Amino acid sequence: MKAYWHKCLLCLLLLTPLAATANAEPTVIVIKASKFLFQPAKIELKKGQTVILEFTSSDRLHGFSLPDFALQADIEPGKTTRISFTPDKAGTFVFRCSVFCGDGHEDMAGEIVVKDS
Numbered sequence: 212m213k214a215y216w217h218k219c220l221l222c223l224l225l226l227t228p229l230a231a232t233a234n235a236e237p238t239v240i241v242i243k244a245s246k247f248l249f250q251p252a253k254i255e256l257k258k259g260q261t262v263i264l265e266f267t268s269s270d271r272l273h274g275f276s277l278p279d280f281a282l283q284a285d286i287e288p289g290k291t292t293r294i295s296f297t298p299d300k301a302g303t304f305v306f307r308c309s310v311f312c313g314d315g316h317e318d319m320a321g322e323i324v325v326k327d328s
């Protein structure tokens with residue numbers, strides 16, 4: 212009988228971390244856009260791991276464009292824009308503002324570094 216309870220306990224211990232992983236919400240990466248930068252400008256992700264990219268703008272309309280993953284979004288001031296993103300390849304990928312926002316617009320960019328998990 213004692214052995215039986217030991218087995219039960221063992222099963223519980225083994226299954227608990229699995230259940231926790233299955234229910235885990237994707238990590239939210241908060242990105243702030245303003246003239247003429249993204250903060251943070253460098254984002255590190257893991258291949259195959261889903262994250263939510265959450266954008267806000269503190270001044271005017273900006274855009275987010277990540278052509279290597281065909282991702283595109285408008286970032287409107289006063290609004291929160293969320294995109295679910297699961298990088299399926301490793302590497303360094305440049306994202307840019309895709310809405311002309313003034314004299315520094317051309318330099319408004321950042322990079323996403325995806326590491327093999």
Ligand SMILES: [Cu+2]
Nearest residue numbers: 308310312316
């Ligand atoms: Cu811009």
